[in-house]
Amino acid sequence: MRIAYIINSLEGGGAALPVPAILSVLRDAGAEPTVLALERRDGRALAPIMEAGFKVEVRDGGRTDHVAALRWLGGRVHAIGATHLWTSLSRATALGQIVGTARRLPVVSWQHAAWLKPANLRLLRATRHLSALWIADSDAVADYATRRMLVPPARLMRWPIFRADPAAPRAMPWRPGEPVRVGSLGRLHRVKGYDVLADALALLPPGHSRIAVTIAGEGGARESLEGRGMALPGYAADPLGFLAGLHLYVQPSRSEGFCVAAHEAMQAGLPVVASAVGALATDVAHGATVPPGDAVALAAALARLLARPERLAALGAAARADMLDRYSASRFEAAGRAIVERLRGL
Secondary structure, three states, rough: OOOEEEEEEOOOOOOOHHHHHHHHHHHHHOOEEEEEEEEOOOOHHHHHHHHHHEEEEEEEOOOOOOOOHHHHHHHHHHHHHOOEEEOOOOHHHHHHHHHHHHHHHEEEEEEEEOOOOOOHHHHHHHHHHOOOOOEEEOOHHHHHHHOOOOOOOHHHEEOEEEEEEOOOOOOOOOOOOOOEEEEEOOOOOOOHHHHHHHHHHHOHHHHHHOEEEEOOOOOHHHHHHHOOOOEOOOOOOOOOHHHOOOOOOOOOOOOOOOOOHHHHHHOOOOOOEOOOOOOOHOOOOEEEEEEEHHHHHOOOOHHHOOOOOHHHHHHHHHHHHHOOOOOOOOHHHHHHHHHHHHHOOO
């Protein structure tokens, strides 16, 4: 089984960084995956994939040259002798479906988002039958895929893209006299809701002034967020180390699918305050969830936790134990192997 694993780009973060773990399961199950990236972008996901021993081919192109991308993809699929196509995100999925149909190869497609732009939703709903199998990375995404994309349940399987690591760095407990370090990892984009967090911070009572808020990430919303009570150091080259330096994690997103960063925060032993979107609505059990876009509710949740910072470590420890159990390596590998067995029959 030779799998062409087709992704939009090698941009760091999101669904790209878990790719080595996913490919490792496919390889251990007897498949031979090759990553085909439609564009490079910042390229931060390239090194981890190659260091894990996988082949990666990167197209020299951009985001809108779809005809050229289609030709390149068809040529590479033929060259590597692919028997199956595995796609991720809307553009890669649409082009992969076309190549798969033309070459009579089965296509399996990730769905990572519990919300799509209207145009992308219409596209994937119209082409849903061109993928023999869909993989949802959470129950929330599976619900969206069946309810909004109209994917038949018989063509849908689940594989959460997070594999918990017991050896990951752990956060240190807050100590009296130091500020409570609050942070988040994510693109500086409206969908991540950092403007809502800034509004919530402005609503906190004066007694909560001993906090330090840091958002690690890059994006077009930087200018609008500067000067709003948050440090913006840019991309975190060591995200697990960044999380280990916090006492509390916040994910105020307007929309999410699985949200790896928030799960890594819980793995680090941090309580999480998050919008009740995607998998966060059910997975954040030792912290707080609030309605998306609601600065007042977010401020209230933060105020409750910040009022007793000595309790944060205990909440985080419970969250960590939950992650290590729910997203253990054995469960991650079992889900992937079940999908590979399903592919063998396509």
